Amino acid sequence: MKKLRRRYEIFKLEFPEIVWLDRDCCGEGAVKAAWRILNPHIKILLDVFHWIDRLSKGLHSKSHPYAPLFVKEIQKALFVLSREDLDKLLTAVMKAENLIGRDEAWKRVTAKDLRRYVRRLIPQPAELERRLQVVYDVFKTKSYNGVLLFTDRTEAIWEEQLKHVRNGCLSDPHGVSLYWEVKKELWRGKGDEKYALSVWQTARSTSQLESLHSFLKRALYSSTLSDEVFQQVLLDSLTKWTGDRIRQNGGLFPEAADLAQLVAADNLHYEITGQRLDLSLEYLRRKESTC
Template identity: 25%
Template sequence: MVVCLRSHLRSFDPATAQFTESPTSTTNILPQKLAATSSTEPQIPNHDTDQDTGGVISVGDLLDSDLSPPFESPNGIPLPIDEASVKLGEKVLGPEPVVDDESEFDDTLRSRVLKDPFHVFNMFYISATHSLRAHFTRELRDAIFVPDQEDKQRINAWGETQNPPQKYETLRNSSPRWIREHCRHIIPAPKKLRSLVSRVFRTYGPLVDPQSKKPLFTHENWKTAKHVLELIQNGYLSDPPGIPLYTMVGIDKKAAGLPVYRCARGTNSTEGGVHKHIRARLPKCGASIRHVVACLSDFVLHHNQRVSSSCLDL
């Protein structure tokens, strides 16, 4: 049995057929239209030439860069505001709720499952050339992370002995990693945190870049801001009360004995210490389930032994 398209069939009558070529020659039975189409390569439209989205950068990536401002604050500099962006922000975010008590800390445990602040910052992708990208990153960071006053005073006291003198406010912009290692930070309670973060969104979102003439926030940024405020309001970002998140792991002899901390907030240590290394310990292909389980058990054993021995050294 032969199965083919009806358009590929031709009737043949031996009594009336006249061969002009040798019967052994190959006859092309494809229709002319189909043959012509098959010999032509498909034309793929190029959308890149019509669209230019411009470069964007994650706010999380900006956190580790030098955020030292060319001037202390943009408040004294008149910046244009995009009225359409203001209305869009009000429409997406809605009216700001009136809160009677905006205490910075409370003893209410709203959730045992928390959002990693690192991922919150990476939810925002803003223009990589907007002149206010560093200002927005600094203000959002300072609204979420409140420094421990005791650690801040120690850093300021050490900074006064430096040449030139340094302060916490300067070091948190020029050396963010160093500050995170030497200063504990607290994420306030939901009511206080929502008020601070919402103020940053509504202030910086509609500000226009003098070069591109575009506001800092796009429509997607406003939607992301709404999701972040919902996370904050539900208590998924604030520190859980009564649970210490910092462990002192040593002292910095180069910084007059300032304490060095390790933070348990977020999942970065888990992802970097476990997930990243599991892939190297698993077989690449042709492995049975029993083989994979054996490799995982071996990895867990060695990992636990290594971590327990490092804790004993502390």
């Protein structure tokens, strides 16, 4: 972590303000101490979907007919839609479809529209607990063919997970924007430009990196790699994955690192395989197109 902090200092980057983990968000353990080396004031939060997964372990089974509905309602209780963004979306739909009322506009709004154009906020602890408790109380007595959704251990798991809610491990921190604007566009490509909507991308939670897990599993195909080879494969894989994500969002990503890094990679490749790399830009472009 000290080396990571040094990299931020070298490139004059702002230190991270928030990190989402799947465990060890509370207390003063080694994990929190390590992150505070990077930034003494960093906020440690718990990933929402890992929290939901913990809660689901208290259900009779995930195949219980009421289980999907319970999870869906818990998710709805966790997030509050931005009123400002929602108003803009409904107005854009009304103008694009020449509708009179918001109710008619609502019928044309899809879940994809909400994810794309409307930011979601996680309320502060007291409000969040109230919203979640309403859902919990509704499903407490739900059963199907005499089989209750909740089991004998559900209450204990619920109380344990409420500790994270009360500690603020799920709530959005004050004064920190968790979204950035990717671009502006018209709803369905219709309407006047003055009703163009912001397309939002969120930095919240670890879910943004879930696709990296399977990518690395494919890249790191052996558990017997030497330290040097492991680091080279890991760096190459992370660079490619990052480049793909940047290009998907319309950004530019350099085709290669600086010359010193290329020479070092070439030397290491020669030591391992006895062959030199083709470091020409033409080769790198061909390599990129076939990956």
